[in-house]
Amino acid sequence: VQQIAIALFPRLTALDAIGPYEVLQRLPGYEVVFVGSEPGEVRTENGFLGLIVDARFEDVPDPAVVVVPGGIGSRAMMRDARMLEWLRTAHRGSSYTTSVCTGALVLGAAGLLEGLTATTHWANYDELAATGATPISDRVVEHLDHRIITAAGVSSGIDMALRLTELLVDRTAAEAMQLMIEYDPEPPYDAGSPERVSAAVRQRVTEYAAVRD
């Protein structure tokens, strides 16, 4: 059984990690392991949810897949020598090293995005560029020759993980997992991209982000 390592850390964005988990957790021949600094609980950005780290980074040195979620806590992880060293080591042997949202900043801080196009949450392109990547606004950006896939903000990890399922198993598996999670999205509004919302909506995002970040 090969390992899919999903990193957890304090003040992460839960959906960044759980979207890919839900898609990847049933693939035959793989198990999902949640890794972090120490086994035990980490809390999400606002503290409302605890998630359990089951293994230390160093306990999972050779995962087939790495998934790095984002969140306000990703800024601390960009300076976390243990996580960065683990990412560099794991990436040497991984089939795919991936990120969701500001998880891309951590891949960038580990030096894995140097000279590559990549994506992240729409509000963080400048920070991504500072790590040596060239930000683009695609929902999923893959560099199969470098075994690197980055996804845009939060919910995009679901789309990324479906594509990853096709790469790891086959297209039938990817479609089966899309059907299993009934991913037939019907967003009630057309507000998923900053270009398509009003100034009032952008202002509200700024207010809500300020309260809890």
Add this chain to the structure above:
Amino acid sequence: VQQIAIALFPRLTALDAIGPYEVLQRLPGYEVVFVGSEPGEVRTENGFLGLIVDARFEDVPDPAVVVVPGGIGSRAMMRDARMLEWLRTAHRGSSYTTSVCTGALVLGAAGLLEGLTATTHWANYDELAATGATPISDRVVEHLDHRIITAAGVSSGIDMALRLTELLVDRTAAEAMQLMIEYDPEPPYDAGSPERVSAAVRQRVTEYAAVRD
């Protein structure tokens, strides 16, 4: 501050709970509380992920919003007298009592869907009908006069929670949260509904479900 209570229980489907959590967690005037039988860890269906229950059902008797996720463990919760009693009590005062996926079966077992149309995961319509509801295949089914909203399988909780955000705050808030989670879905396949997939995909779903359920 009003409470949004999200139920957790052993062998739940994580994304059913975390999709709505991610959308609802920033709304001004609300806090999210994860409730369950006892404080402490519960594990998802395959055991790969631990999530933390912070409060007993009885500790949150008067939430403004109730969210019941699904998963294989929802069958046990349909017979859990404490959860059912809590649901009935909480629903008396809630603004909205909601479910995602087979969480609808638990609402049904509590008697809350009697005579109403409702939805659940596409594989569970017969079980939902057995609780007295009339299953329909819409992604989100709302009965505002009964303060009941049910969502279809797994990922549909994101769509449901965006609509709920409009009801709780306003449309600007809902669009802001859609933009915050960059919910601009691009499923790489058209496989989100059982009518649109091949027999091979349906067969694969059966295989994958059998391994881990």
